Amino acid sequence: MGIIQPPVTRSVSRIKPRGQLEARLRNTREAAVTGVLFLCAAVSVVTTAAIVLTLLGETVSFFQDVSPIEFFTGTKWTPLFTPAQYGVLPLLAGTLLIAICAAVFAVPLGLITAIYLSEYAPRWLRAIIKPMLEIIAGIPTVVLGFFALTFIGPDIVKPLFGTSQIFSALAASLAVGIMIIPLISSLSEDAMSAVPLGLREGAYALGATKYEVARRVVVPAALSGIIASFILAVSRAVGETMIVAIAAGGTPNLTWNPLEAVETMTAYIVQISLGDTPQGSLEFRTIFAVGMTLFVMTLAMNIVSQYLLHKFREVYE
Amino acid sequence: MTISERAFHRRLFLRRGTALGFSIICITATLLAIAVLGVLLVQVASKGLDRVSWDFINSFPSRNAGDAGIKAALWGTLWMMAITAIVAVPIGLGAAIYLEEYAPRNWLTSVIQVNISNLAGVPSVVYGLLGLALFVRAIQLERSVLAGALTMALLVLPIIIIAAQESLRAVPNSIREAAYAVGASRSQMVFHQVVPAALPGVLTGVILALSRAIGETAPLITIGALLFVPFTPHSPFDKFTVLPIQIFNWTSRPQEAFQQNAAAGIIVLLAVLLTMNSVAIFLRNRFQANARG
Numbered sequence: 001m002g003i004i005q006p007p008v009t010r011s012v013s014r015i016k017p018r019g020q021l022e023a024r025l026r027n028t029r030e031a032a033v034t035g036v037l038f039l040c041a042a043v044s045v046v047t048t049a050a051i052v053l054t055l056l057g058e059t060v061s062f063f064q065d066v067s068p069i070e071f072f073t074g075t076k077w078t079p080l081f082t083p084a085q086y087g088v089l090p091l092l093a094g095t096l097l098i099a100i101c102a103a104v105f106a107v108p109l110g111l112i113t114a115i116y117l118s119e120y121a122p123r124w125l126r127a128i129i130k131p132m133l134e135i136i137a138g139i140p141t142v143v144l145g146f147f148a149l150t151f152i153g154p155d156i157v158k159p160l161f162g163t164s165q166i167f168s169a170l171a172a173s174l175a176v177g178i179m180i181i182p183l184i185s186s187l188s189e190d191a192m193s194a195v196p197l198g199l200r201e202g203a204y205a206l207g208a209t210k211y212e213v214a215r216r217v218v219v220p221a222a223l224s225g226i227i228a229s230f231i232l233a234v235s236r237a238v239g240e241t242m243i244v245a246i247a248a249g250g251t252p253n254l255t256w257n258p259l260e261a262v263e264t265m266t267a268y269i270v271q272i273s274l275g276d277t278p279q280g281s282l283e284f285r286t287i288f289a290v291g292m293t294l295f296v297m298t299l300a301m302n303i304v305s306q307y308l309l310h311k312f313r314e315v316y317e
Numbered sequence: 318m319t320i321s322e323r324a325f326h327r328r329l330f331l332r333r334g335t336a337l338g339f340s341i342i343c344i345t346a347t348l349l350a351i352a353v354l355g356v357l358l359v360q361v362a363s364k365g366l367d368r369v370s371w372d373f374i375n376s377f378p379s380r381n382a383g384d385a386g387i388k389a390a391l392w393g394t395l396w397m398m399a400i401t402a403i404v405a406v407p408i409g410l411g412a413a414i415y416l417e418e419y420a421p422r423n424w425l426t427s428v429i430q431v432n433i434s435n436l437a438g439v440p441s442v443v444y445g446l447l448g449l450a451l452f453v454r455a456i457q458l459e460r461s462v463l464a465g466a467l468t469m470a471l472l473v474l475p476i477i478i479i480a481a482q483e484s485l486r487a488v489p490n491s492i493r494e495a496a497y498a499v500g501a502s503r504s505q506m507v508f509h510q511v512v513p514a515a516l517p518g519v520l521t522g523v524i525l526a527l528s529r530a531i532g533e534t535a536p537l538i539t540i541g542a543l544l545f546v547p548f549t550p551h552s553p554f555d556k557f558t559v560l561p562i563q564i565f566n567w568t569s570r571p572q573e574a575f576q577q578n579a580a581a582g583i584i585v586l587l588a589v590l591l592t593m594n595s596v597a598i599f600l601r602n603r604f605q606a607n608a609r610g
Contacts, residue, residue, distance in 0.1 A: 003418065004493045026502055033504040034419055040411030041420070044433050044478065047471050051443060054450040109346050116343035129347060131598065136354050138525075138590060140532025142561040143361070143583050146568045150576060151360050181350050209336035232438070239440025241535035242561075246568055266442045266535065273445070273539045279454070287539075291446045295439065302438035306431075 055295055058288030065282050071289065077252035077268075079286045080277070086286065088293060090252035094169065094262035095294075098244055099237040101173035101258050102180060107230055109177075110184025114226075117185065118192035119214045130186075137182035145246030148175035153247060163259050167249030170258040175243045180233040187232065191225025192218050194316045224315075228308035235301035239294065241266035265294045361587070365580025373581055377547040378563065382574030387582055390563035392549035393462065393542075394531060397559055400466035401473065401530055406523055408470075409477030410512075413519075416478070417485040418507050437475035444472045445539025453540050460541040463553040468536050473526040480522020484515040517600050524597040528590050534561040560586050 063071070066086045074087020113133070117126055153171035157163065161170075195218050203213045219226065249261025250271055263271070269287045277284045376386025412433075420426040448468030458464035488511050496506035512519075537559060544566045546558040560582060567579035 003420075003422075004490060004497070030502055030504055034415075037411045037415035037419055040408045041415040041429050043408050044412060044436055044474060045429055047447075047474070048432050048436060050451055051439065051447050054447055055443075058450065109350060112343050112346040113350055116340075116347045120340055120343055121347075129351065132351050132354060135591075135594065136350065138528060138532070138594060139357070140534070140561055140586060140590070142532070142534045142565050142568070143357075143587065146564065146579055146583060147357050147360065149568060150364070150580075151356070178350075178353055185350075209332050211336035211339040212332065214339075235438060239442065241440065241442045242565065245535075246565065266440065269442050269446070270535060270538050273449075273541060274544070288446060288450075291443055295443050298438060298440055298443075299435065302435055305438075306434060 051295065055288055055292040058285055059292040062282070062285045062289040065285075066289075075254050077263075079283050080275075084283070088265075088290065090254040091263060091265045091268055091290060092293070093254050093256070094244075094248070094252065095238055095264040095266070097169050097256060097258060097262055098173040098176060098240075098248060098264055099234050101170060102176035102237045103230070103234050105174060105177035106180045106184060106233065110181045110229075110233070111188055111226065113181065113185040114188035114192060115214050115219070118189045119210060119218060133182040133185060136178065137186075139179070141179060141240060141242040142246070144175040144179055145172075145243040147178075148172050148243055148247035157259070161259055165249075165259070165261060167247060167261040168259050169248055169262045172244045172246075172248035173237075173258065175247060176237045176240050179240065179243065180236055183236060184229050184233045187229030188222070188226045191222040191229065191312060194225070194312075195221040196316065221316075222312070224308045224312040228305040228312065231301050231305040231308070235298045235305065238301070239266060239298050241270060245270040265290045269294075358587075361580050361583050364577055365582070365584050368577050368581035369584050373578075374585065378545055378566075379547075382567075382572060382578055385567075385575075385578055387560060387563055387585060389546045389549055390558050390560045390582070391585070393546065393557035394559045396462045396550050396553070396557060397466045397469060398527055398531060400463060400553060401469045402523070402527060404467060405470035405473050405477055405526070409474050409523075409526075410481050410519060412474075412478045413481030413485055414507060414512065417482050418503070418511065433475050433478050437479065440535075441472055441533055442535040442539055444468055445536030447471065448536060448540040458554070460543065460556055461554045462550050462557045464540055465537050465542055465557065465559075466553070468540055469530045469533065472533065472536060473530050476526040476529060477522055480525065481515070481519045484518025484522065485511060487518060488514045517603060521597045521601045524593050524600070528593045528597075531559075531590060531593075532561055532586070534559075534565055537562060538565070560589075 071086050071088050073089070074085055075089050076085040076087050077090045078085045117129060121129065148171045149166075152174050153166060153168060156174070157168055157171045199217050199221055200213055203217045208216070244264045245267040248264060248267060250263050250267060251261050252263045252268070253260055255262065268290055272284065272287045373386045374391065375388050376384060377388050378390075379385040412429075416426065416430060420429075445468065448464060448471070452458045452464040452467050453460060456464075458467075492510050492514060493506055496510045501509065542562055543556055543558050544562065546556060548555075550557045564579050564582040564586065567575045567582065570576075
């Protein structure tokens with residue numbers, strides 16, 4: 001849809017010609033309004049530039065002291081101890097471990113909820129469930145962190161797996177999973193709702209059951225939108241901070257065992273911000289290097305997700 | 318019954334069984350998600366409801382869990398939300414108006430648009446790093462309410478812009494054409510006709526964006542909001558704390574009494590959020606009713 005242009009009034013208003021001064025005033029005012037509005041829109045571009053420049057500047061100065069090879073391949077992250085070691089892999093592994101566990105838990109649940117809402121649920125039930133999912137999506141993450149620490153950890157993970165630890169990657173990732181379920185279900189449902197009704201009707205006319213329509217027709221037709229929602233959800237899980245800062249423990253740990261305590265990149269940034277590390281020191285600059293890694297990871301996932309959504313819209317909208 | 322008929326019926330039975338089984342799985346999964354919400358609320362209420370009282374709301378934090386309260390945090394949250402709204406709402410609305418009503422269709426516009434979607438996906442803690450480098454250090458606002466609010470404003474800006482764009486897009490073109498037909502200029506058309514028509518939708522988006530900002534913790538910790546603040550801010554340049562940070566602080570202490578305080582703080586926070594969301598849903602429903610009538 002193009003933007004509607006104002007009609008050219010000069011030649012039309014013959015009855016009472018507009019005064020030249022008035023017309024000029026009007027044009028100036030219009031130009032000023034356009035300029036101010038453009039500046040508002042430009043704030044977002046400036047924000048992005050500022051994020052990139054800030055992270056890049058601090059990261060470059062960090063890499064003058066620590067070699068990128070050590071940063072990306074080192075397996076020990078101990079910037080606050082001597083000898084200080086700056087291998088980001090433990091933090092990266094912690095982040096991925098939590099994101100993957102959360103996805104394993106949330107992707108099937110979110111997808112099935114979406115299928116239910118889009119294909120099965122009667123309208124009145126949708127009207128109840130959707131706002132509830134929105135409420136879950138709106139729960140502050142510090143609250144979910146509290147929930148993970150005081151309930152999921154001691155009352156679910158401990159009895160189920162017989163561990164004795166207070167903190168575990170699993171408890172945190174279950175809470176992260178709760179956080180991303182609404183995201184997956186609402187975006188996937190949007191994608192499924194956009195699948196034309198004719199496709200479903202065709203399948204029903206051939207005698208397919210509801211399940212067959214959902215599995216063989218709707219889900220494949222909405223696949224790129226659904227996958228986009230998965231990627232977006234994983235990206236959200238990677239960037240999630242408070243849940244993991246509270247419930248995952250704070251020990252950089254290169255492990256794939258979800259029952260151990262781990263530290264993620266985001267939780268590390270929080271840990272340093274809370275501590276009394278002097279600003280400007282090498283230890284403090286680590287959070288920008290870690291932040292840059294985080295930013296690049298999530299940005300890449302968001303771009304892929306948007307590309308998929310864009311392709312999906314091209315097909316159906 | 319021939320063999321092939323029998324096979325058909327067996328297969329039909331299996332297919333119907335699968336369909337039934339799947340619909341049961343669907344309902345269970347959906348209910349599970351809802352049940353989690355229920356468990357969370359019950360869990361928090363059973364821990365913290367006893368602690369919620371006027372004293373709790375009107376006391377400063379204390380070493381003694383029984384005397385501690387959320388006065389400083391609540392005032393900090395109010396200050397921060399007010400400044401965030403003052404900064405983010407006009408800019409967000411302006412950006413949305415520009416993109417929907419003014420922007421030519423060129424590469425710059427699509428760069429801005431793509432950029433806004435990307436910003437919406439940047440982890441909040443990264444905004445905290447930006448706030449730390451830009452507002453706290455470069456502009457030297459220190460760890461003030463203003464620095465926190467500006468950081469938060471940048472964080473919610475994409476949310477406000479996207480919501481406002483959607484409600485501007487929902488305004489029918491006939492309104493724009495009618496305004497031009499009676500000789501309105503573009504800005505008159507936009508500000509006298511289109512924006513008022515889109516206002517309920519914009520307000521809904523603003524409320525939802527602010528309720529996101531109220532619950533955000535990580536960026537404020539990153540810019541260095543304090544954990545223990547026994548005073549309320551009196552100017553935008555004062556140090557501050559907010560409700561989620563106070564909750565985080567109590568959660569991270571091992572004593573049971575502080576955990577109860579955290580739960581009580583969560584109850585207050587959720588009550589505030591629920592009120593804001595109800596207002597947003599109310600506005601949305603009214604808006605939809607108006608649009609239909």
